[in-house]
Amino acid sequence: xxxxxxxxxxxxxxxxxxxxxxxxxSMLFLxxxxxxxxxxxxxQASYTVDERVIGLFRPSVQKHVEPPVRGKILATDGxxxxxxxxxxxxxxxxxxxxxxxxxxxxxSLERAWREKARELSVYLSNEFRDKSADAYAKAILDGRDKxxxxxxxxRNIDLSTLEKVxxxxxxxxxPYTGGFIVEKHxxxxxxYDSLARRVIGYVKEQNRIGLESSFDSELHGREGYEWRRVTxxxxxxxxxxxxxxxxxxxxxIRTTLNVDFQDIADRAxxxxxxxxxxxRAGICIILEAKTGAIRAMVNLSRGDTPQTTLWERENLCxxxxxxxxxxxxxxxxxxxxxxxxxxxxxxxLPTNNGFVPGGYNQDVHILDYxxxxxxxxxxxMHGFEISSNYVFTWLAENYYGKKPQEMFDHIYSYRFxxxxxxxxxxxxxxxxxxxxxxxxxxxxxxxTAYGYSLSVxxxxxxxxxxxxxNKGTMMKPYLVESVEKDGxxxxxxxxxxxxxxxxSPATADTVTRxxxxxxxxxxxxxxxxxxxxxxxxxxxxRVVLSPKERGGSSDPYSDIQGRKKFQGTFVGFFPxxxxxxxxxxxxxxxxxxxxxxxxxxxxxxxxEIVDKLYALDGTWxxxxxxxxxxxxxxxxxxxxxxxxxxxKGYGLKDALYTLESMGLLCQYTGxxxxxxxxxxxxxxxxxxxxxxxxxx
Amino acid sequence: MSAKTIWTAFRNTxxxxxxxxxxxxxxxxxxxxxxxxxxxxxxxxxxxxxxVDKTLTQAGDNQAAIDxxxxxxxxxxxxxxxxxxxxxxxxxLKELGVELTLPQEPATLIKKK
Numbered sequence: 001x002x003x004x005x006x007x008x009x010x011x012x013x014x015x016x017x018x019x020x021x022x023x024x025x026s027m028l029f030l031x032x033x034x035x036x037x038x039x040x041x042x043x044q045a046s047y048t049v050d051e052r053v054i055g056l057f058r059p060s061v062q063k064h065v066e067p068p069v070r071g072k073i074l075a076t077d078g079x080x081x082x083x084x085x086x087x088x089x090x091x092x093x094x095x096x097x098x099x100x101x102x103x104x105x106x107x108s109l110e111r112a113w114r115e116k117a118r119e120l121s122v123y124l125s126n127e128f129r130d131k132s133a134d135a136y137a138k139a140i141l142d143g144r145d146k147x148x149x150x151x152x153x154x155r156n157i158d159l160s161t162l163e164k165v166x167x168x169x170x171x172x173x174x175p176y177t178g179g180f181i182v183e184k185h186x187x188x189x190x191x192y193d194s195l196a197r198r199v200i201g202y203v204k205e206q207n208r209i210g211l212e213s214s215f216d217s218e219l220h221g222r223e224g225y226e227w228r229r230v231t232x233x234x235x236x237x238x239x240x241x242x243x244x245x246x247x248x249x250x251x252x253i254r255t256t257l258n259v260d261f262q263d264i265a266d267r268a269x270x271x272x273x274x275x276x277x278x279x280r281a282g283i284c285i286i287l288e289a290k291t292g293a294i295r296a297m298v299n300l301s302r303g304d305t306p307q308t309t310l311w312e313r314e315n316l317c318x319x320x321x322x323x324x325x326x327x328x329x330x331x332x333x334x335x336x337x338x339x340x341x342x343x344x345x346x347x348x349l350p351t352n353n354g355f356v357p358g359g360y361n362q363d364v365h366i367l368d369y370x371x372x373x374x375x376x377x378x379x380x381m382h383g384f385e386i387s388s389n390y391v392f393t394w395l396a397e398n399y400y401g402k403k404p405q406e407m408f409d410h411i412y413s414y415r416f417x418x419x420x421x422x423x424x425x426x427x428x429x430x431x432x433x434x435x436x437x438x439x440x441x442x443x444x445x446x447x448t449a450y451g452y453s454l455s456v457x458x459x460x461x462x463x464x465x466x467x468x469x470n471k472g473t474m475m476k477p478y479l480v481e482s483v484e485k486d487g488x489x490x491x492x493x494x495x496x497x498x499x500x501x502x503x504s505p506a507t508a509d510t511v512t513r514x515x516x517x518x519x520x521x522x523x524x525x526x527x528x529x530x531x532x533x534x535x536x537x538x539x540x541x542r543v544v545l546s547p548k549e550r551g552g553s554s555d556p557y558s559d560i561q562g563r564k565k566f567q568g569t570f571v572g573f574f575p576x577x578x579x580x581x582x583x584x585x586x587x588x589x590x591x592x593x594x595x596x597x598x599x600x601x602x603x604x605x606x607x608e609i610v611d612k613l614y615a616l617d618g619t620w621x622x623x624x625x626x627x628x629x630x631x632x633x634x635x636x637x638x639x640x641x642x643x644x645x646x647x648k649g650y651g652l653k654d655a656l657y658t659l660e661s662m663g664l665l666c667q668y669t670g671x672x673x674x675x676x677x678x679x680x681x682x683x684x685x686x687x688x689x690x691x692x693x694x695x696x
Numbered sequence: 697m698s699a700k701t702i703w704t705a706f707r708n709t710x711x712x713x714x715x716x717x718x719x720x721x722x723x724x725x726x727x728x729x730x731x732x733x734x735x736x737x738x739x740x741x742x743x744x745x746x747x748v749d750k751t752l753t754q755a756g757d758n759q760a761a762i763d764x765x766x767x768x769x770x771x772x773x774x775x776x777x778x779x780x781x782x783x784x785x786x787x788x789l790k791e792l793g794v795e796l797t798l799p800q801e802p803a804t805l806i807k808k809k
Binding site for chain 2: 083
């Protein structure tokens with residue numbers, strides 16, 4: 001074979017090998033292509049995910065979210081008014097291991113489980129005392145028969161109880177044998193129950209009211225998260241290679257509320273209105289005169305049904321906008337004195353049989369006054385004491401009739417025209433019928449002077465009176481004094497003035513004298529003998545009825561049966577000569593034929609509050625300082641063993657010490673120093689013998 | 697490198713492994729210290745990793761214990777505070793049949809000179 005032929009043969013062999021390789025490669029790709037196609041069809045049509053496969057793809061770390069602990073709401077002395085703590089719900093999977101026991105065919109296992117369930121029932125019944133042991137056993141065993149996997153055992157139990165329950169028979173065997181299921185949920189605990197509840201507020205899922213709502217951003221805190229991985233011991237630990245955001249618990253809010261004051265005010269108010277089902281609601285505000293700090297804010301209400309028990313249902317102190325009645329005469333008086341129209345409280349005005357020209361109703365009380373005194377004039381002071389509508393209408397018309405805006409300027413400067421900034425949102429907006437507004441009429445000026453035609457909240461009224469108590473500086477009422485974290489103050493809210501001078505100190509003194517006279521001689525004499533001198537004003541106002549309540553009556557203040565709704569108020573401060581606290585109590589009635597006066601229930605509640613605060617506040621505590629000293633013994637008593645010592649001139653303590661150190665007993669009469677003893681000094685004595693001492 | 701060479705090397709390796717001469721054949725004795733050092737590093741790494749796990753587990757347990765104590769504290773505080781009010785004290789005194797009431801007059805304090 002020539003060389004050329006040989007080369008040709010090699011080429012052909014090479015080609016054949018390439019063809020074979022290419023053939024196998026193409027077959028391989030064809031096979032893979034068909035396999036992929038079949039796999040796609042299989043996945044689309046009938047593939048189910050294998051748990052073992054999923055396990056391989058599951059990340060080895062898991063995100064764990066840590067919720068923050070909501071901050072506390074504290075009273076001014078640090079006592080908690082609201083705390084967060086988890087509560088637990090217990091459920092039971094009654095079917096636990098039932099199938100497994102059935103499959104083994106051993107009845108003894110099932111019988112043993114049921115026996116333990118009966119034993120558990122006894123423990124549950126003893127712990128919760130809500131059902132008998134038989135009832136618990138029936139529920140659990142019926143649940144097992146019917147396949148109940150989520151039988152409720154108890155809700156809202158605390159951690160101590162949970163730990164106890166965990167140790168009960170069956171439950172102590174854990175979830176896989178005992179069927180024990182625990183669900184934890186964060187709850188807000190209010191240790192004083194209903195006390196100041198409307199001020200503190202509440203958290204209910206997404207609903208928040210009161211301070212819980214206004215300071216939610218401070219109280220809530222910030223959620224944290226971390227990534228966790230599982231260790232070789234199957235424990236979850238933090239994955240140090242992943243990001244972590246530390247949880248930030250909420251800050252604490254320290255309020256100005258004093259639990260004792262709140263408690264006293266709450267009980268005093270309840271004592272006055274609890275038994276009277278004609279009373280719809282009662283409120284009380286106690287302000288510290290110098291700062292405007294709210295020490296107590298009570299909002300007791302029955303709601304729409306008279307039979308319902310009193311509860312903190314709505315914040316009437318803040319939201320009940322209404323005509324306040326005669327307590328607003330003080331507003332008129334302050335304006336008149338400040339403007340110099342009333343120079344002295346003894347200034348007189350004619351009685352005119354109780355008539356003020358211009359369409360006003362006659363004040364029949366003036367007729368009584370004329371009859372009783374025989375006078376045809378009346379002093380401003382007496383008109384204020386007896387709360388005469390005529391006197392204040394006459395004064396308003398006479399001095400502000402031609403320039404009503406001057407009086408309304410005063411009203412606005414007392415902040416009666418606005419819902420000023422407050423720590424709880426939702427303060428009611430006042431309604432002022434000033435000249436030029438649709439509510440203005442020819443009698444509006446006069447009616448405003450005695451507390452109608454001007455609608456404000458009780459907090460407005462208390463703030464104004466606090467201004468008088470504070471010699472003209474009207475402090476802004478406030479409820480929160482600081483934001484704290486672990487006892488450290490982060491933010492402090494200082495007292496501030498709403499109006500640094502609503503009137504001069506001289507005007508405030510004059511009006512204070514008038515307020516004192518109301519208590520001593522006027523409509524609030526129930527407070528005359530309070531343990532601290534009180535100055536204040538009563539007010540009784542008819543309340544405008546809703547169209548539904550009116551039931552077709554044309555009179556906005558009464559229904560078709562002639563029934564009226566009243567609110568009686570007492571507002572003032574004490575002690576009147578150096579005011580420390582301002583107090584307002586208002587009682588609201590249901591529609592009735594009865595009258596509710598500010599000088600009765602509200603004044604009596606104030607009296608009780610003042611008397612109790614006098615004893616508890618600490619301001620009026622007295623001190624005893626030593627005026628003499630007891631001389632010290634300069635030398636030790638000479639004692640001869642076995643003989644009664646001479647104890648004359650000894651104090652009881654020294655005499656007792658001497659006798660007892662000798663092993664003798666002592667009986668004594670009187671007080672002071674030893675003047676006589678039996679047996680006599682020097683008498684032989686035995687251990688345990690009694691020596692009688694006479695002290696003088 | 698031909699297939700025969702590869703096969704020979706593979707066969708020699710198996711034989712060396714069987715006779716316990718593999719490390720000597722590849723002259724691993726020259727790198728003995730390096731190998732030991734590598735083993736030491738691996739051992740330390742595993743040990744540290746186990747210690748970290750143990751510490752983190754302990755920290756987790758401690759945190760759970762602290763949380764539980766915090767809950768206990770909050771519950772006890774609430775229970776205690778409930779008793780710390782004038783009306784609760786009065787109710788308890790009444791329940792016990794004690795005639796003691798809230799003070800009717802301010803306190804008289806004894807001060808040192």
